Amino acid sequence: MTGQAGEAFDTAELQRLDSAHYLHPFTDHGALRETGARVMVRGEGVYLWDSEGRRVIDGMSGLWCVNAGYGRSAIADAVHRQLLALPFYNSFFNTTNVPAVRLAAKLAGLAPPGFQHAFFTSSGSEANDTAVRMAWRYWQLMGQPQRQAIISRRNAYHGSTIAGASLGGMDAMHAQGALPLPGFHHIGQPSYAEHGRGMSEAEFGLAAARWLEDKILELGPERVAAFIGEPVQGAGGVVIPPATYWPEIQRICDRYGILLVADEVICGFGRLGAWFGCETMGMRPDLIAFAKGVTSGYVPLGGVLAGERVAAALIDKGGDFNHGFTYSGHPAACAAALANLRIMQDERLVERVAKETGPHLKARFGALAAHPLVGHAESIGMAAGLDLVRRKGATLHDGEPFARALAVGMLCRAHMFDNGVIMRAVGDRMIVAPPLSMNCAQIDEMIDRIRYCLDLTLADVG
Ligand code: PLP
Numbered sequence: 001m002t003g004q005a006g007e008a009f010d011t012a013e014l015q016r017l018d019s020a021h022y023l024h025p026f027t028d029h030g031a032l033r034e035t036g037a038r039v040m041v042r043g044e045g046v047y048l049w050d051s052e053g054r055r056v057i058d059g060m061s062g063l064w065c066v067n068a069g070y071g072r073s074a075i076a077d078a079v080h081r082q083l084l085a086l087p088f089y090n091s092f093f094n095t096t097n098v099p100a101v102r103l104a105a106k107l108a109g110l111a112p113p114g115f116q117h118a119f120f121t122s123s124g125s126e127a128n129d130t131a132v133r134m135a136w137r138y139w140q141l142m143g144q145p146q147r148q149a150i151i152s153r154r155n156a157y158h159g160s161t162i163a164g165a166s167l168g169g170m171d172a173m174h175a176q177g178a179l180p181l182p183g184f185h186h187i188g189q190p191s192y193a194e195h196g197r198g199m200s201e202a203e204f205g206l207a208a209a210r211w212l213e214d215k216i217l218e219l220g221p222e223r224v225a226a227f228i229g230e231p232v233q234g235a236g237g238v239v240i241p242p243a244t245y246w247p248e249i250q251r252i253c254d255r256y257g258i259l260l261v262a263d264e265v266i267c268g269f270g271r272l273g274a275w276f277g278c279e280t281m282g283m284r285p286d287l288i289a290f291a292k293g294v295t296s297g298y299v300p301l302g303g304v305l306a307g308e309r310v311a312a313a314l315i316d317k318g319g320d321f322n323h324g325f326t327y328s329g330h331p332a333a334c335a336a337a338l339a340n341l342r343i344m345q346d347e348r349l350v351e352r353v354a355k356e357t358g359p360h361l362k363a364r365f366g367a368l369a370a371h372p373l374v375g376h377a378e379s380i381g382m383a384a385g386l387d388l389v390r391r392k393g394a395t396l397h398d399g400e401p402f403a404r405a406l407a408v409g410m411l412c413r414a415h416m417f418d419n420g421v422i423m424r425a426v427g428d429r430m431i432v433a434p435p436l437s438m439n440c441a442q443i444d445e446m447i448d449r450i451r452y453c454l455d456l457t458l459a460d461v462g
Helices: 011-021 029-035 073-085 098-110 124-141 162-167 201-219 245-256 277-281 308-317 331-346 349-370 408-418 440-461
Strands: 040-044 047-050 055-058 115-121 149-153 184-187 224-229 259-263 287-290 302-307 374-380 383-388 424-426 429-432
Touching (some): 098 115, 098 331, 124 224, 201 245, 245 259, 331 349, 383 408, 408 440, 429 440
Parallel strands (some): 149 184
Antiparallel strands (some): 040 047, 047 055, 383 429
């Protein structure tokens, strides 16, 4: 068998080497040794092929990142040209490079008003670390260095660096080390399904936002630096907050002067039908962390967009900001981003999510709620989630979940994987976030496959 790049390979041999040498992220290697890893070798549009020639429709955009789809030669060509012209030079010591400058200016044009400055990293985790360091530095410069507490939400994912994992609210991550770091605090996530019993969605949105106010008052407003959240929580299970949530969070941050950081690593670059998720959800953040979709994942790149308030302090009062990465503003990564953003604009991908593909996904995915195994199905833009339940309820809050030990979500995910569609399981919540380039006919194909796999899962557990 050969891959697209032309090299010969043997699946069994690759699996043996993989098992012998490769430590994967977030993976139980004991279990992986039993099954062997699936070897992905090629992508085109919204499809992937594995080393055995099996085709799958990618419902997860790789890992929420391949927004423009696979096989974009314009991105590959731009990177190739840049690698030949200047593969690397740093942006420290008063130097810069052409793609980094152009990308910073391009992002200033795409971002919400007031975001005129970009800092570059290589990942979303580094972007969030950078946002924390910017927030701390901002408060120092404002003469309030005691403002160090950072508030985020339980079940949030903000990355795997030590600050990223501290910001995140994942118990399983905290349990494997001395995390979270002191000074990182968490409030509940705005999941109506989980916490909203007895309230309307609008009431719950306000109540969940006020958990932030409670936490600020508990810590002392004069000690709080920033609140960080994803406009719509992605890895937590596509948790779409009620419309009342973010405006109330904004009011609370404004009231206590606290910086608001939008983690747009997933929501940025069109996922919710606007260039940035904060625009869809009614937030006015001070800092925006981004990664993933900025290059459609072709080359690693992340960063932070600094709004006027923070940028003015850092630039006008700050002197050196003692923070940076060798690969900040990497020329090839920035060239990939520029080519990717050009494709997204030429093909009007963001507008199509808002007006065409997002509404189509909503209609087709929402209809899965009629399946006997599905308690609730919802979507926003090109992100969607459904809950697998033993028994449906009359309302969102009185269905009967499966026993955790049955791991029905993992069973369902395995059926998807074996039957040509990639969907992710977060407990018993199944989620998709397909490439923004997926057209309506391909959405139909994805939903038909999902429905078939729900039938297979039902047959297993029914
Ligand atoms: N923030 C969010 C919302 C994410 O979903 C992720 C990754 O999935 C990250 C941060 C971390 O990004 P990276 O894996 O590029 O470090």
